Amino acid sequence: MGYPQKSHPRETPVLSKHFGEGESRSLDGWKKRGGYKALELALQMTPAQIVDIVKASGLRGRGGAGFPTGVKWSFMKPGDGKPHYLLCNADESEPGTFKDREIMRWTPHALVEGCAIGAYAIGAETSFIYIRGEFQEPIDRMEAALKEAYAANILGKNAMGTGKTINVYVHKGAGAYICGEETALMESLEGKRGNPRIKPPFPAVSGAFGQPTTINNVETLVAVPHILVNGAEWYKAMCLSNPKSTGTKLFSVCGNISKPGNYEIVLGFPFKDFLYDLCGGPTAGRRFKAIIPGGASVPIQTVEEAEATLMDYEGFVAQGTMLGSGGVIVFDDTQSIPRQVARLTRFFAHESCGQCTQCREGTSWTTRILDRIVAGNGTYEDLDTLLEMAENMTGKTICVLSDSCAAPVVSGLQKFRHEFEALITGKRSSMVAGGSQTTAAGRKLTAGASA
Amino acid sequence: MSAHTESYAPVFVGKRKDELAALLTRYPTKMAGLLPALWMVQQDRGWVSEQAMTEVASVLELTPAYVKGVVSFYTMYHQHPVGRHFIQVCTTSPCLCNGADKVVNAFLEHTGCKELGITSADGKYTVIEVECLGACGFSTPVQINADTIENVTPDKVPVILAGLK
Numbered sequence: 001m002g003y004p005q006k007s008h009p010r011e012t013p014v015l016s017k018h019f020g021e022g023e024s025r026s027l028d029g030w031k032k033r034g035g036y037k038a039l040e041l042a043l044q045m046t047p048a049q050i051v052d053i054v055k056a057s058g059l060r061g062r063g064g065a066g067f068p069t070g071v072k073w074s075f076m077k078p079g080d081g082k083p084h085y086l087l088c089n090a091d092e093s094e095p096g097t098f099k100d101r102e103i104m105r106w107t108p109h110a111l112v113e114g115c116a117i118g119a120y121a122i123g124a125e126t127s128f129i130y131i132r133g134e135f136q137e138p139i140d141r142m143e144a145a146l147k148e149a150y151a152a153n154i155l156g157k158n159a160m161g162t163g164k165t166i167n168v169y170v171h172k173g174a175g176a177y178i179c180g181e182e183t184a185l186m187e188s189l190e191g192k193r194g195n196p197r198i199k200p201p202f203p204a205v206s207g208a209f210g211q212p213t214t215i216n217n218v219e220t221l222v223a224v225p226h227i228l229v230n231g232a233e234w235y236k237a238m239c240l241s242n243p244k245s246t247g248t249k250l251f252s253v254c255g256n257i258s259k260p261g262n263y264e265i266v267l268g269f270p271f272k273d274f275l276y277d278l279c280g281g282p283t284a285g286r287r288f289k290a291i292i293p294g295g296a297s298v299p300i301q302t303v304e305e306a307e308a309t310l311m312d313y314e315g316f317v318a319q320g321t322m323l324g325s326g327g328v329i330v331f332d333d334t335q336s337i338p339r340q341v342a343r344l345t346r347f348f349a350h351e352s353c354g355q356c357t358q359c360r361e362g363t364s365w366t367t368r369i370l371d372r373i374v375a376g377n378g379t380y381e382d383l384d385t386l387l388e389m390a391e392n393m394t395g396k397t398i399c400v401l402s403d404s405c406a407a408p409v410v411s412g413l414q415k416f417r418h419e420f421e422a423l424i425t426g427k428r429s430s431m432v433a434g435g436s437q438t439t440a441a442g443r444k445l446t447a448g449a450s451a
Numbered sequence: 452m453s454a455h456t457e458s459y460a461p462v463f464v465g466k467r468k469d470e471l472a473a474l475l476t477r478y479p480t481k482m483a484g485l486l487p488a489l490w491m492v493q494q495d496r497g498w499v500s501e502q503a504m505t506e507v508a509s510v511l512e513l514t515p516a517y518v519k520g521v522v523s524f525y526t527m528y529h530q531h532p533v534g535r536h537f538i539q540v541c542t543t544s545p546c547l548c549n550g551a552d553k554v555v556n557a558f559l560e561h562t563g564c565k566e567l568g569i570t571s572a573d574g575k576y577t578v579i580e581v582e583c584l585g586a587c588g589f590s591t592p593v594q595i596n597a598d599t600i601e602n603v604t605p606d607k608v609p610v611i612l613a614g615l616k
Contacts, residue, residue, distance in 0.1 A: 004588070083479070095543045095583040126477070133490075133527045134539075134584055136597040169477050174486055175527030177582065191485030191511075193524040209479050254545040254587035261588050296544065296583075327587065329545050343544050347582050353524075 003102055005261040008278045012238065014248045015222050016264045019106045025141060027148040030109035036154060038225030042117045043162045047078045050121040054224060056232035058239075058246035063089055063180075063217030064295065064325045066313045069224075075204035076212055078123025085208045086119040086127040087189065087215040091173055091180040093132055094295035095347060096327030099250040099262050100218035104131070104138035107222070108145035114221030115168045116155060117228065122214045125165040129218075130185050133173045142170050177351035181399045182215045184353065195353050196399035219250055240268025245312030249326055253279050256286065256332035271309035275330070286332040290416065294324020296344050297404035299411035300337075320411070337416040338423055341408045342370035348405035359402035362393040366409060378424045383413060459502040462492050463510050471510070481511045485521055489528055498529035526581075534570040534577035536615050538562070539594040540603075542580045545587040550604070554591045555580060557605035561612055576612075 001007030003019035013019075023029035030036070042050055055070025076084060088111065092100040104111060111129065119127040131139050146168060149155045159166040171189055173179050179188045183197035186208045207213020227235045239246045245267040251274070254260045258280030265274065271293070275281065282288050291306040292298060299321040301309070309319040316323045331340055349363035366389055369382050390406035397403070413420060463471055471491065475484045488511060492503045504518040511518075522528045529537075538558055542551040555578070559567070562576035570577045586592035589601035593611070600611060 092585045093583055096545055096587050098585050098587050098589075101585050132585065133525075134581075134594060134599070137599065167477070172486065172490060173527075174489070174525035176525050188486065189483060190480065191482035191521065193521055209483075252588055254590065255548050260590075329587070331548060335548050340544055340548065343542075343547050347543055350582050 002259065002261040002263045002278065003106075005259045005263075008263065010269075010273070010278060011264050012248050012266050013264050014226055015103065015107075015110070015219065016250060016262060019102050019262065021106065024107050025109075025145070027109060027145070027152060030107070030145075034229070035109050035225075036113055036160075038228040039113050039116050039154065040160060041228050042120055043160055043164060047121045047123055050117065050228070053232050054121070054227060057227045057235040058232075058244070059220065059223055059227060059235065060245070060313065061217055062219035062223070062249065062326070064094070064297070064322075066323065069216065069220055072204075072214060072216075073118070073122050075202075076122035076124075076214055080123075080212070083126070083209075083211050084122055084124035085211060085213040086115060086122055086124045087182075087185060087208060087213060088115050088118075088127060088129040088218060088221055089180060089182065089185060089215055090129050090131040090135070090138070090218050091177075091185060092135070092218070092325075093177040093180050094297060094325045094327055095344070096252060096254055096292060096295045096329040097325040098252045098254070099326065101135060101138055102262050103218050103222055103250075104135070105141055108138075108141040109149070110222040110225065111142065111218055112145050112149050112155070112168055113225050114218075114223075116159065116166045117224050118214070118216060118221050119166050119168070120164065122212075124214075125167060127166070127168045128171045128189060128208070129168065130171045130173060130179070130189060132179075133175050139170060139172055146170065176353075177347075178353045178399070178401060181401070184399070185215065186213065193353070195355050196401075198398055223247060238266045240266050240312075241310045242268065242312050242314040245314060249311070249323075251311070251326040251328055253328045253330065255328075255330040256283060256288075256335065257281075257330045258283055265311065267312040268315065269311045271311050271315075272307040274311060275306065275328075279330075282330075282332050286334065288330060289333045289335060290331045290337060290340075292321075292327075292329040292331075292408070294322045295327035296329070296347060297400070297407060298322040298324040299407045300341075300415060301411075302415050336374070337412050337419045338370065339374050341412040342367060342374050344408045345370055345405050348401060352401055352405075356397035356402065358393050359397050359405070362389050362402055363405045365389060366393075366405060370409075373420060373423050376423060376426065378420070380421075380424060382424075383417070383420055387413060459500075459506075461506050462495050462503060463488075463506065467491060467495070482513060484511055485513070485518065486525075489518075489522060493528060498532050532570075534564075534575050536576050536595055538576060538578045539581035539584070540578065541582075541584040541586070541590070541592050541594075543583040543587075546590040546592070549590040551591040553605045554593065554603050554608070557608040558593075558612075561608050 001013045018024035051073045059069045060066045115127040176194045179194040184194040188194040203213040305319040345367045349367045354360040393402040393406040505515045508515045508518045558578045584592045593603045
């Protein structure tokens with residue numbers, strides 16, 4: 001449901017059905033809502049049976065990459081004599097995305113259950129939920145749920161009385177966007193700087209602590225209990241467009257929009273209806289200018305592209321962007337695209353781990369050039385330099401942070417070049433209706449806690 | 452290497468020592484206890500000093516240089532003392548387009564902090580801008596120590612500050 005907005009009749013709340021209900025946080029409240037039935041079922045099956053059901057459901061990773069979850073799980077070989085690990089990626093830091101936060105705040109037991117089932121399915125006795133350090137309330141909610149689950153013998157050495165060992169622990173991050181990248185998350189869990197690893201080896205071969213590891217997003221794992229209880233066919237039937245995109249997906253909506261919030265829809269839903277009907281369209285007197293539909297890492301869409309999009313993995317690609325994390329950032333006609341692009345690249349420059357030259361230098365210089373353009377001191381050559389650098393930043397580094405920084409620059413210049421040119425020729429006032437031009441973000445940090 | 456000085460009281464004694472030992476049973480390596488151990492230090496001392504890094508290094512069988520390398524990677528570990536109320540205002544894109552810059556200015560004005568990152572003269576406040584707090588639908592979110600406050604606007608800032616102990 002559109003938390004904090006009221007549920008919209010065109011939503012299909014499965015994962016978000018209990019957002020906003022305080023009672024759903026406790027073990028009793030969760031059991032009343034059908035909680036832990038799926039885990040009970042799962043522990044009576046073989047791991048391979050669970051993997052097959054998840055495969056058949058068509059569930060794909062909800063963190064951004066969209067890899068089929070059942071296939072990912074099938075890379076793990078239970079019984080190979082090695083310790084396996086299930087990692088839950090709860091390092092939600094992609095600008096525009098705030099769905100996992102609400103899942104953990106309102107339905108922490110759903111994630112405990114998802115982790116327990118996932119761990120069992122891949123032959124792991126231990127699962128770590130890596131939660132970003134800023135999420136203190138979600139961390140507290142998860143810790144409280146885990147405490148209850150251990151006390152009720154749902155977890156532990158004799159999980160639900162089956163003799164199987166399933167441990168689930170919270171591991172708190174400490175402020176680094178890059179730790180949401182799966183191999184950086186593993187490094188961080190191991191007590192290291194969050195530098196992404198070169199792949200291969202892939203996590204299923206050598207992941208956390210050098211052991212076979214699977215890493216799944218929060219939203220992916222909480223979908224699994226529903227699939228086990230209702231069946232793969234039920235899940236697969238939730239599909240409005242491409243059969244490769246099944247089930248429901250949470251979209252976080254923010255920026256210049258009437259009703260910001262988390263909305264859950266069946267994949268394939270028309271983006272136009274989503275933006276205007278569910279989310280209430282632009283605020284009074286304004287119109288949309290640009291939309292970033294999948295978190296800050298995906299290309300910017302024009303309104304025309306967005307309105308023609310069907311909301312699934314293939315639908316967003318067909319309209320020049322990606323589904324990503326489902327973090328929808330909306331800019332209206334008061335916003336300057338160059339200023340917003342500069343702010344996005346500043347984010348990536350701040351979060352670059354610095355291992356790869358293209359990223360370390362590229363994110364920083366891209367930001368400096370964009371700041372210069374926004375300040376009215378840019379040149380036409382700067383635009384060419386930005387695109388040249390973007391090319392060097394794409395597909396050439398260990399992880400995709402560098403590519404993510406290039407995405408808004410390239411798409412911004414492709415689709416809104418006139419705004420950049422207007423700043424260069426000094427016609428700034430013609431394209432921004434009222435928006436403030438001072439950027440607090442441009443301030444220099446002098447001391448204190450920032451790295 | 453800055454060894455333990457007489458003025459430094461170790462963190463990992465008594466209850467804290469037991470707590471860390473219990474935590475380490477979750478992981479196959481001692482090194483994995485580093486982030487949790489640093490959190491304990493910061494919770495108890497308000498920041499992570501070089502002496503504390505040396506202590507953590509010795510407890511987890513790491514080198515102080517290694518620990519410092521990790522501390523400096525993560526933005527949430529304070530390598531300097533900060534104000535009693537550490538105020539982080541999100542100014543990433545979705546918040547910026549809803550006026551986060553004005554919220555930053557309001558905090559600077561009402562706390563008496565002259566600059567971002569510089570603690571107020573009375574030691575009460577430090578204000579910084581933070582990259583995406585992951586609460587974009589509630590712009591502007593502000594984190595004060597461990598608490599996140601949603602939907603902050605400039606006019607709410609004096610009330611928020613008055614409510615801090």
